[in-house]
Amino acid sequence: MLLGAIADDLTGATDLALMLSRGGMRTIQVIGVPRAEDVHVLSQHDAVVVALKSRTAPPQQAVTQSLASADVLREAGAHQLFFKYCSTFDSTDNGNIGPVTEALLAFLQTSMTLACPAFPANGRSVYQGHLFVGDTPLAESPMRNHPLTPMRDSNLVRVLQRQSEGSVGLVSYTSIDAGPVVIRKALMEAAAAGHLQVIVDALSDRHLLDIGQAADGMPLITGGSGVAMGLPANFIRAGLLHPAKPSSKLDAPRGxxxxxxxxxxxxxxxxxxxxxxxxxxxxxxxxxxxxxxxxxxxxxxxxxxxxxxxxxxxxxxxxxxxxxxxxxxxxxxxxxxxxxxxxxxxxxxxxxxxxxxxxxxxxxxxxxxxxxxxxxxxxxxxxxxxxxxxxxxxxxxxxxxxxxxxxxxxxxxxxxxxxxxxx
Structure with missing residues (x-):
């Protein structure tokens, strides 16, 4: 296995699995925390996406399930882990994005990761750390009335900082638009400054592809499915992935x-x-x-x-x-x-x-x-x-x-x- 992913809800997991499949990765989606005895089966795939129901669970429960999943994915050989959440950053001031991310950083014994929920194809973009739904700031969009996770602050640095213990930073548009070399340098500078999590701007698919290339080799990536767009190419360049052709039709059971x-x-x-x-x-x-x-x-x-x-x-x-x-x-x-x-x-x-x-x-x-x-x-x-x-x-x-x-x-x-x- 090349990439092991943990999603905080089922539809988000499916969204990510689709993105990886489109990139040529042989991908399977698993419902719930995978079993240790299934490691051999999981290791037959390029990518495994674990679908949890942890987005609105108590933070400790979300952390426990995510760590248990990470343990099995690493045992199955995952080179890199991905924590997937919604492109509208659905969460509360208690979590669960920050607590799960920090727990995964500790599990992997790594010092920093990026956070990128942007998905321009579905109208989600991040500029100067602020999340937009179409042309509307998140806090003014219909998400402000979400029944479980009402989003009333568009500034993701502030949102993530309120639910995190470590420092949250930002890599803004100027660095992102300059390409993967500059993005990677900015991420390294953010890590040197002591930031555990870094929000990254993204306004286009090109930005997402460049962010993905800059994240090559990072033990952990977090975000929406959009930022996964550039990950399969990293494995292809390294000679680890021979891409498969995605399907155009589904052979469905009659009914x-x-x-x-x-x-x-x-x-x-x-x-x-x-x-x-x-x-x-x-x-x-x-x-x-x-x-x-x-x-x-x-x-x-x-x-x-x-x-x-x-x-x-x-x-x-x-x-x-x-x-x-x-x-x-x-x-x-x-x-x-x-x-x-x-x-x-x-x-x-x-x-x-x-x-x-x-x-x-x-x-x-x-x-x-x-x-x-x-x-x-x-x-x-x-x-x-x-x-x-x-x-x-x-x-x-x-x-x-x-x-x-x-x-x-x-x-x-x-x-x-x-x-x-x-x-």
Whole structure:
């Protein structure tokens, strides 16, 4: 194995696995902390991406799971580790980006790493340490109302410093735009200045490729999937990787199609709107009715089975921020989120048992819940639907095709066009 990656949620892991696969790396995604007895199997791949559910876990739990994963990845031969988090830097003042990164630095006995969530293809850029979503500063974007990790500071140096013990620095645009030699020099200067973590600016794919080249040989890299764009080329230049051709179609199991959406992001709500306009059969889940016990997975499954088998069905709980705030105020943030996750987990398994073998799931927490209920141990990476979102097929366990979409990703017609890549 060349690269071992640890992602703090399932859709982020899939996003990263796609990026590495596009770069020619034979990549497998593992669900949950990998087992020590699977080291031999993992070592057969160029890259292994571990999908945890640690983004909003208590910090110590996130650290423990990440270190356990790192231990197995290193045992399997990983030359370099990558800690993957969201391109909108989803976290709180308690973590978990800072605590996990510092724990991995100590584990690897290395003194510094870079932090780069930028993903220009999806409108995420970093300038002078400030994260932008499109043309909008992070703190003014819809992420300011995220139900679990509201982002109300666009300055990533400040955000990361509040959740870290060591010093956080910045390598700004001037150095980044000058190319990999200058970037590497700036990173070395930051390390000499005592910074454990360094935010790096990035406005384009060229910047990401140059950052990746500058990071050649660094024991640990952290960021979104975008900065992984330049990593496969490092292994190719070193003669360690003979690139494989990524797939353009996914051989999917025969069966019916369903869309399960628990994301409340602006992008996902637009995708739901497009599906409704196109006449996709749909059922909306009312969170208040769900918590009151008036929504049953069995009834939703039965409704889905009655729809036209030649069309996908859409089941969603994706209210606007005002409704979300009202539900959370009435029932509590944790209870509301857990109720939705539990319903989709149960429903996902029921639909699979009923012959729905092609599932598109929107939202990181929802995707994690559904995959866990399906008892899928790993995913083989297929073709890209939109930047950051591929089709996958389960490797082991129940045979299903899965598209696991981060809430903020995908074009407006995502729910409609995804199915054309299956055969």
């Amino acid at each position: 019916r199609r369903a869309i399960l959406s628990g994301s409340c992001s602006e992008a996902t709500r637009a995708q739901i709107g497009a599906a409704l306009e196109a006449g996709v059969p749909a059922r909306e889940i009312d969170a208040n009715a769900l918590i009151a016990g008036n929504v049953r997975a069995e009834d939703l499954r039965d409704w889905a089975l009655k729809q036209d088998s030649n069309r996908p069905v859409l089941i969603y709980s994706s209210a606007n921020p005002k409704i979300i705030a009202e539900v959370q105020e009435r029932h509590g943030r944790a209870e509301a989120g857990e109720a939705v996750e539990a319903l989709f987990a149960k429903l996902g398994a029921m639909l699979a048992d009923a012959g729905f073998t092609r599932l598109l799931v929107a939202g990181g927490e929802t995707s994690g819940a559904v995959v866990q209920s399906l008892n899928v141990p790993g995913l083989a990476i297929g073709p890209e639907i939109d930047p950051g979102v591929p089709w996958t097929r389960s490797s082991g366990g129940r045979d299903v095709a899965l598209a696991l979409k981060s809430g903020n990703f995908g074009a407006r017609d995502f729910f409609l066009k995804a199915w054309g890549l299956l055969q």
